[in-house]
Amino acid sequence: MLSLLFIPIAIIGLATGICWAYGFQFQFPSLHIPNSVSNFLIFACGAVFVPSVKRLFTLILRSKGRVWETDNGNGGVVYGLEHGRLNLELPPTMWMNMGYWHKNAEGQNTTKTLADASKALLGEIFATAGFPLDRSTTPRILTPTRTLIDLGFGCGDQTLYLMDESVGTTLLSSPSDLINWSLPARSPRTSSVNPKRGVLNSSTNEIGSSTTPNYIPLFDSYIGITNNDVQCSYARERVEAREDMNQHLRETFDGRRRTRLFCADAAAPEKWSEELRSSVLINGKWAKETWVLALDCMYHFRPTRWEVLSYAARVLHAGFLAFDLCLAEPKHVSLAQRWMLRFLTKMMGAPWGNFVTVEEYKKKLRDAGYTDIVIRDVSDSVFESLAQFLGEQDRGLQRIGLGLGKLAVAGKLFGWWGRSGIVRGVIVVARL
Ligand SMILES: C[S@@+](CC[C@H](N)C(=O)[O-])C[C@H]1O[C@@H](n2cnc3c(N)ncnc32)[C@H](O)[C@@H]1O
Structure with a gap:
């Protein structure tokens, strides 16, 4: 007073x-x-x-x-307490997807960081696709080369994670033993031999025991496309810095860089530069398998996500992997909720036309040419936990004179989606 x-x-x-x-x-x-x-x-x-x-x-x-x-x-x-900011570790990880959060029986998040939750979401996508991630039990067999077209790759964390770190990778006996994990047996091409890779033991179909730790990425080549030039240059700097430290990443195939990042509108392949378009096609020709990944970004695509999906199927003959958003069945969404959602999705830069039900999503995939489609609802491991995390992060940052700022509003939105169930978070895996 x-x-x-x-x-x-x-x-x-x-x-x-x-x-x-x-x-x-x-x-x-x-x-x-x-x-x-x-x-x-x-x-x-x-x-x-x-x-x-x-x-x-x-x-x-x-x-x-x-x-x-x-x-x-x-x-x-x-x-x-403001000096807390002096103790924050820089540079921070820059993941920005909704994450897959593990909880205890009381409903409290046991996944504590966005980076861990984001990696877990990526892991769940690969697990749903049947890419084995358990290195200790899966037989190491020669597999076809794979290329990844990564739409909306963000700030490069998933680029580095997929191309550098140990997700879906194996310990090999030497850097020349370039093998990958095999896809599930349903693909007839999975047993073909990659001529650029190690020597196959024909009786066991396995590479010899590992002695020198050497992580080999899940994909042999990678093209990332984002529409945000600030994020794109930030990611390029990080990838180049990592390549400077790790010669394996700098390696090229067919005279081309293993990892390439482009700034373009992923939703509109017809507007891609000649360089991007030819890179995507050449990588696809070189590799036995092409995969398109869209980790938490396609609901932003304008006017819709269907054009690039059709391009992925018809032109690239690519498998499709995504975390995406769907609308709950109409009977679970009241008119008022629908209008509120329409308004809020506009605020978050997501065209309303992208909010379709799971059934409509499947139909669009079939129209594009996909036949083997899995859509897995993971909402219970996403929205409410994300809202809980954002609240805790905001409070923690405020104690040291910072805060989430405009991102705090997103927490309220995700909390609403979690409680009401009107928006569904789904993992999508589609094969031709
Ligand atoms: C929620 S973030 C996800 C980033 C990253 N996948 C991750 O998990 O950290 C959505 C990303 O999609 C990108 N994006 C949105 N619309 C896009 C478009 N039309 N073309 C390419 N990228 C787009 C944004 O720039 C943003 O980086």
Whole structure:
């Protein structure tokens, strides 16, 4: 309460400062204040001006939960919790998908970071597709070369994760033993031999035991496409830095870079540059298998996602992997919810036409040419947990004078989707 006294003092101080600056004096017509008193008043108000404004500023920040000061008798504003930001590790991971969150029996997230949840979502997509991820039990056999076209790759985390780290990879005896995990037996091409890779033991169909740890990526070549140039250059810098440290990543095939990132609208293949279009086609010709991945991005595609899906099937003959959003069956969505959702999806830059039911989604995939389609609803492991995480992250950041800012609103949206069930988070795997 006492602190509030500083507000009028600060205002008087401010007014005095202005008077002083303009050469005014404290004089009122009816009062004959001697010049010395007037000068003293100006001096006194000026003296309290700076500390009062400082105090006022701190009060405002504190009311917004930004500063927890320690009143140690020295004014107390020097130390608080803001230095927490000095302890944050930079650069941060930059994943930005909705994640797949594991929970305990009480419904609390046991997955603690967005990076872990994001990797888990990617892992669930591959697991749904039948790409074996358990390195210890899966037989290591020679497999066809694979290329990945990664739509909406973000800031490069998934690029590095897929092309560099150990997801779906195996320990090999030497860098020349370039093998990958096999696809499920349903593909007749999975048993073909990659001529660029290690020697096959014809009796066991396996490579010899591993001695030197050497991780081999799940895909032999990678083309990433994002429409955001800031994210694209950020990702390029990170990939190049990693390539500088790891010669294996720098390796080329057919004189081309193994990992290439493009800034383009993934939704509109007809607008792609000649370079991007030919790179995609050449990679596809070189590899035995082409996969298109869209990790949490296709609901943004304008006017719809169907054009690139059709291109993936008809031109690239590619399998399709995604985490995407669908609308619940109409009987579960009231008219009011529908209109509210329409408004909010506009806010999040997602055309309303992209919100279709699972059945409509399947039909579009079949129209594009896909025959073997799996759509797996993972909403229960996504929305409410994500909302919980965003709330905790916001509170944690606010304690050190930061906050989620506009991202905090997303938490409310995901919480609503989780509780109401009107939007479904789905993993999609489609083969021709
Ligand atoms: C939610 S983020 C997901 C990023 C990344 N996949 C991840 O998991 O971290 C969606 C991404 O899709 C990208 N995106 C949206 N519309 C796109 C389009 N038409 N073409 C290419 N990228 C697009 C955005 O720039 C953004 O990076």
